[in-house]
Amino acid sequence: MKEKGIRDLLRQAVRFVGISGCGWLMDFGVYIALTEALRFPVAYANMISAIPAVTLVFLVSTRKIFASKKGGLPLWGKYIVYFLYQMALVFCVSWVGEGLFRLLSRTALMNISLIAAHLKILCKILITPITMTANFFVMKVLCEKL
Numbered sequence: 001m002k003e004k005g006i007r008d009l010l011r012q013a014v015r016f017v018g019i020s021g022c023g024w025l026m027d028f029g030v031y032i033a034l035t036e037a038l039r040f041p042v043a044y045a046n047m048i049s050a051i052p053a054v055t056l057v058f059l060v061s062t063r064k065i066f067a068s069k070k071g072g073l074p075l076w077g078k079y080i081v082y083f084l085y086q087m088a089l090v091f092c093v094s095w096v097g098e099g100l101f102r103l104l105s106r107t108a109l110m111n112i113s114l115i116a117a118h119l120k121i122l123c124k125i126l127i128t129p130i131t132m133t134a135n136f137f138v139m140k141v142l143c144e145k146l
Contacts, residue, residue, distance in 0.1 A: 066143035
C-alpha cells in the first residue's frame with residue numbers, strides 16, 4: 001500500500017475510533033443501567049445496549065468517515081447488512097463476555113473489592129477492542145466496496 005493510502009487508512013481509523021467511542025459511551029451507559037440498576041445478565045444487557053450505538057456509528061460513519069461507492073447498495077441496504085452483522089457479532093461477544101464474567105468471578109481477582117464490585121463493567125471493557133477492530137474493517141468494506 002502506498003504511503004498516502006496508509007495515511008488515509010489511519011485517518012479513517014482514528015476518526016472511526018472517535019465516533020465509535022461516542023457510540024461506546026452510549027452503549028456503556030445503557031449497559032450499566034441494565035446490569036447495575038436492573039440486574040440484567042451480562043449477555044442480554046450487552047445485546048440490548050448495542051442497538052442505539054450501532055445506529056449512531058453507522059449513520060455518522062457513512063456520512064463523515066467512509067466514501068460511499070457510487071451505484072452500490074443503497075444506504076438503507078447497507079444499514080440492514082451492518083445491523084445484521086452487528087447483531088451476530090454482539091450475540092457472539094456477549095456470550096464471550098458472559099463466559100469471561102463467570103470465569104473471572106471464580107478467581108482470586110474477586111478478592112480485590114474494586115474488581116469484584118465492577119466485574120460486569122470490566123468484562124464489557126475487555127471485549128470492546130475486539131468489536132471495534134472488526135467494526136472498522138466491516139464498515140470500510142460495506143461503505144466503499146458494496
